[in-house]
Amino acid sequence: MKRLECLLICSAAAFAQNALDPAAAEWKSAAPVTLALHRTPPLYPTDAPAALEIPSVQAQIIHSPAGNFVRLEWADKTRDSAVLPKAEHAWQGDHLVTQSAATDRFSDACAVMIPAKPITGDLNPSLQMGDPDHPVHIFVWDGTRGAAVMEASGRETTKRTGQSFPAQAQYAAGKWTVTMQIPDLQAGTPFAVAIWNGSQQDRDGRKYFTIWYRAQ
Amino acid sequence: MPQHQISMVLDLNKCLGCQTCTMACKKLWTDGDGMDYMYWNNVETRPGQGYPRNWDKIGGGFEDGKLRPSELPTKEDYGQTFEYNYAERLFQGGMQAMPQEEVRNTPNWDEDVGALMLGENYYFYLPRLCNHCTNPACLEACPRKAIYKRAEDGIVLVDQDRCEGYRYCMKACPYKKIYFNELLGKAQKCIFCYPRIEKGEVNACAKQCPGRLRFVGYLDDPESAVHKLVHVYKVALGLFPEKGTEPNVFYVPPFNPPRTGSYGKSVLEDPRMPMDYLKYLFGDEVIDVIRRLEGELHRAQSGGTSEVLQLLIGRDEHVRYQIPKHEDLIQIQGVHKA
Numbered sequence: 001m002k003r004l005e006c007l008l009i010c011s012a013a014a015f016a017q018n019a020l021d022p023a024a025a026e027w028k029s030a031a032p033v034t035l036a037l038h039r040t041p042p043l044y045p046t047d048a049p050a051a052l053e054i055p056s057v058q059a060q061i062i063h064s065p066a067g068n069f070v071r072l073e074w075a076d077k078t079r080d081s082a083v084l085p086k087a088e089h090a091w092q093g094d095h096l097v098t099q100s101a102a103t104d105r106f107s108d109a110c111a112v113m114i115p116a117k118p119i120t121g122d123l124n125p126s127l128q129m130g131d132p133d134h135p136v137h138i139f140v141w142d143g144t145r146g147a148a149v150m151e152a153s154g155r156e157t158t159k160r161t162g163q164s165f166p167a168q169a170q171y172a173a174g175k176w177t178v179t180m181q182i183p184d185l186q187a188g189t190p191f192a193v194a195i196w197n198g199s200q201q202d203r204d205g206r207k208y209f210t211i212w213y214r215a216q
Numbered sequence: 217m218p219q220h221q222i223s224m225v226l227d228l229n230k231c232l233g234c235q236t237c238t239m240a241c242k243k244l245w246t247d248g249d250g251m252d253y254m255y256w257n258n259v260e261t262r263p264g265q266g267y268p269r270n271w272d273k274i275g276g277g278f279e280d281g282k283l284r285p286s287e288l289p290t291k292e293d294y295g296q297t298f299e300y301n302y303a304e305r306l307f308q309g310g311m312q313a314m315p316q317e318e319v320r321n322t323p324n325w326d327e328d329v330g331a332l333m334l335g336e337n338y339y340f341y342l343p344r345l346c347n348h349c350t351n352p353a354c355l356e357a358c359p360r361k362a363i364y365k366r367a368e369d370g371i372v373l374v375d376q377d378r379c380e381g382y383r384y385c386m387k388a389c390p391y392k393k394i395y396f397n398e399l400l401g402k403a404q405k406c407i408f409c410y411p412r413i414e415k416g417e418v419n420a421c422a423k424q425c426p427g428r429l430r431f432v433g434y435l436d437d438p439e440s441a442v443h444k445l446v447h448v449y450k451v452a453l454g455l456f457p458e459k460g461t462e463p464n465v466f467y468v469p470p471f472n473p474p475r476t477g478s479y480g481k482s483v484l485e486d487p488r489m490p491m492d493y494l495k496y497l498f499g500d501e502v503i504d505v506i507r508r509l510e511g512e513l514h515r516a517q518s519g520g521t522s523e524v525l526q527l528l529i530g531r532d533e534h535v536r537y538q539i540p541k542h543e544d545l546i547q548i549q550g551v552h553k554a
């Protein structure tokens with residue numbers, strides 16, 4: 001198993017206020033680790049295969065008394081995200097209908113997956129969204145819909161829990177930086193990262209992924 | 217295979233292109249936010265670009281049992297939705313009523329244009345809705361298993377809670393009859409008016425059709441008009457049978473008026489439109505259907521009676537619709553599709 005050697009402990013007081021700011025000075029003192037990204041094999045015959053446009057993601061993790069934080073940074077030439085007007089679920093009679101601006105755009109997104117319950121020994125859950133004996137929690141941030149916690153116990157079982165979590169994102173100079181606060185990402189917890197590139201029509205299992213790493 | 221399969225037959229010889237069906241559907245089902253561009257029922261002029269633009273050429277369906285790749289239609293392919301400058305026109309005066317933006321495409325962009333053959337124009341209207349296919353490509357493509365085909369009537373629906381808006385279904389549907397509601401992040405489609413069907417009431421599009429060209433019932437009900445037209449008289453065909461989804465919406469192919477000076481000649485002898493175009497849409501079997509219908513026409517014209525033509529006239533609702541309430545569905549003695 002690969003181990004991610006990246007550990008920085010800050011004082012709670014100094015860090016808690018800025019932790020989610022991708023540009024916070026604290027992050028500059030934590031050495032980023034480069035995680036190689038892989039493309040999922042073509043899963044769906046409806047889509048053309050995609051090239052490896054994003055070869056890696058930089059990860060930093062900070063465990064502090066104020067919480068466990070992760071910062072992901074990756075290069076992406078196009079910013080694919082949208083601010084959508086709010087839709088009313090109810091049928092509105094005579095009100096002027098709010099329009100869908102597009103039918104074919106997909107959002108840039110990233111996610112951190114961790115086991116839902118402490119694992120024993122060195123065996124990690126299946127990389128494909130865990131397995132029935134080793135369920136996972138997935139912390140997803142997407143450029144259009146924001147942060148959401150999902151749970152899964154194997155491929156095709158991913159479900160939204162309805163909960164969100166603290167996250168911030170910034171796109172500048174061809175790079176996304178996303179910070180997340182994930183309480184259960186304690187030292188020693190295995191984690192895997194996924195990146196979706198909207199301009200490559202990434203969504204669901206069409207994505208970039210890393211193998212399991214362990215925050216030490 | 218569902219226990220029963222609801223179905224619709226549309227006689228293309230009777231469609232006026234009035235879009236009453238389109239508006240009935242729009243008012244009933246797609247006037248919510250994010251649904252502005254959606255017409256679960258649309259009527260397009262053929263030959264023509266269709267809605268969404270070039271839907272018949274961008275992919276989807278099956279090939280050798282496998283899903284075929286496809287493009288995703290853009291919003292402009294579906295056609296823009298725009299407002300007119302009513303306020304300026306009505307209250308400031310002096311100017312034309314104009315769309316508020318430059319219009320490059322609309323759902324009915326090439327209405328009534330058609331094409332020329334031997335110097336004469338031909339076209340017909342093709343009303344389209346989800347075909348509630350027996351082998352739905354949309355369902356096959358969905359990794360979330362959010363799409364299901366109801367056992368009791370074969371209606372294909374998208375579970376809005378399970379849908380994550382991935383749009384594999386939109387690519388997979390060869391008819392491009394699933395739409396994306398960007399504001400809700402969900403795929404949405406024709407529901408065959410299931411709340412009406414369950415009560416024994418016909419779909420809104422059929423109910424409102426002044427052309428009276430829509431026949432609705434269960435395909436496995438030997439008493440239904442749809443069963444007779446499809447399986448007994450064999451005068452109705454699905455669109456693009458080679459796409460492999462086994463559509464359950466069927467069409468009686470259009471004849472078009474005779475060409476100038478071709479009185480007395482048969483449709484196949486002196487067609488107004490290229491038969492290859494009809495073969496493109498409905499498969500080679502369309503020629504047999506036209507032959508069959510022409511035979512019926514001759515019989516009626518020479519004083520005989522034609523059961524098929526009588527049925528196709530379909531003046532009254534009880535002739536066109538046989539829709540038992542869901543609780544009475546059991547009474548259909550299933551003679552399943554041969």
Ligand code: SF4
Binds near residue numbers: 392
């Ligand atoms: S017409 Fe398209 S959306 Fe409707 S059931 Fe068939 S494949 Fe699915």
Ligand code: SF4
Binds near residue numbers: 230231236259343
């Ligand atoms: S309402 Fe009937 S006649 Fe009018 S366009 Fe629709 S199908 Fe054709």
